[in-house]
Amino acid sequence: MENNQTQKIVTRFAPSPTGFVHVGNLRTALYAWAYARKNKGTFILRIEDTDKAREVEGSIEHVMESLKWIGVNWDEGPDIGGPNTPYKQSERLDSYIKYAKILIEKGFAYADPYTEEEVEAFRKKADEEKRPFLYRDHRPENPPVWNGSLPLRFKVKDIKSYEWNDLVRGHLKAGAEALDDFILIKGDGYPTYNFAHVIDDLEMGVTHIMRGDEFISSTPKFLSLYDALEIKRPEFVMLPPIMGPDGKKKLGKRDGAKDFLEYKKEGYLPSAMINFLAFIGWNPGTEKEILTPEEFIELFDLKQIHISGGSFNEDKLNWINKEHIKLLPENDLEKYVFEWLPKELQIKKIVPIIAERIYKFGEIKDMVEKGELDFFYKEPSYDKEKLIYKDTAKEIILKNLINVVDQFSKIEELKFDKNEVRTCLDVISLETGKKGEVLHPVRLALSGLEKSPDPFIISEILGKEETISRLNKAILLLS
RNA sequence: GGCCUUAUCGUCUAACGGUUAGGACAUCGGCUUUUCAAGCCGGUAAUCCGGGUUCGAUUCCCGGUAGGGUCACCA
Secondary structure: OOOOOOOOOEEEEOOOOOOOOOHHHHHHHHHHHHHHHHOOOEEEEOEOOOOOOOOOOOHHHHHHHHHHHOOOOOOEEOOOEOOOOOOEHHHOHHHHHHHHHHHHHOOOEEEOOOOHHHHHHHHHHHHHOOOOOOHHHHOOOOOOOOOOOOOEEEOOOOOOOEEEEEOOOEEEEEOHHHOOOOEEEOOOOOEOHHHHHHHHHHHHOOOEEEEEHHHHHHHHHHHHHHHHHOOOOOEEEEEOOEEOOOOOOEOOHHHOOOOOHHHHHOOOOHHHHHHHHHOOOEOOOOOOOOOOHHHHHHHOOHHHEOOOOEEOOHHHHHHHHHHHHHHOOHHHHHHHHHHOOOHHHOOHHHHHHHHHOOOOOHHHHHHHHOOOOHHHOOOOOOOHHHHOOOOOOHHHHHHHHHHHHHHHHHOOHHHOOHHHHHHHHHHHHHHHOOHHHHHHHHHHHHHOOOOOOOHHHHHHHHOHHHHHHHHHHHHHHHO
């Protein structure tokens, strides 16, 4: 388990193209990537497309787009090649056949003569008897010579309990029940995951295998295969599961796990997604919760990976995203916000106002649709009763508004900013002694909304002329 | 059912065997304030149960309970 200082770290992310990737897949990719980056190693993207029936068109592009979105870049992969090309399992069949032949020669593999229905019957019987299904209980006595059209099975010669070390969980073991004559090559000529990934990892020089803990129980199968081929075991890094929001079930596509790119569509930041994903199953052991991707790589350490599952908490994601929005340089923030705004609302000065009120950029869409921002570019319409602050007499409100217009008129056009406006309104408030009676009607006259940003900044954004014009409209309404 | 694995506030988590069990999100309250948002301050809230080992267990061991995984010609 000790890291050999001279050995270059090689990790990989190996999705199967069966549709979109979700946060669980991405977290695995993220850790493998971060570990490689931190150790100046190599991160490989490999496509495990050996199940032709489940393959979904466009998946590979979708996976790559998901990774690219959050900046998880690979050093070798199907699109860019590398020293161990090809990076799609469907194009590596020769390798699997080569090793299959070695196994046959060594007596570690044999053809499976049963039909799928027959095997299914064995399984059903075992299930009814509440026994684990083991093919080796039905191992044929004189299997036919393998000709490529029958499934090829691994032959477990030494049925024993296996033990191994895991960099996260430490010492692990499994009973002999976990060992079976699993299929190496299917009837259709494609290898199974169990076989293919072992060969690929060997040929690609993968040093650390990171994957979800659902693979713990099949690890003895891999181990027996390593032994048969006399391959040195790679390091195992079992990642804890990500549970759904209820904290009970493992998060999976069937339980509503979202397409990872949905988060992009909803307006989350890549850096926030990395931060959030990183913290499901790992933390730096300090009280720091907001990390940039660079900080994450720097701090990432296998020793701090958790062993128990964590649940996906959207509230926390939202909070993290908000914190990352705060970290955004002005220009980037503006770019993001403008993406969600119609032309007429692409006003520089409203960017911070909006940013302060959202967790994710998608919320801007709602604000726009509800017309909550319209007053920034067009005169609001509102019920005149709303101008009245609490039970203040109409005459007082009117008098104050007239006073405000009077004072605003005296401010130089170029000096008409939020500070000047605030000072001016403060003076008037001080004279009347009732702040609300002055500020509320002004704010309402400008925004037309019960809830809005303060009147100072609105005045600045609207400018002197428009501000006074709106205040005059309000005066007219009340008269 | 077999095998494997996990267990600290509602959630994510911290705590060389010795802490008033810490932090964050959420929630509640207060301050600030014309409203909203933000900000600041504070509150509620946890070691699954039972045995051991120990002067002393959240921590180590055993058992129970509860959760998760796995038992494919899927990965």
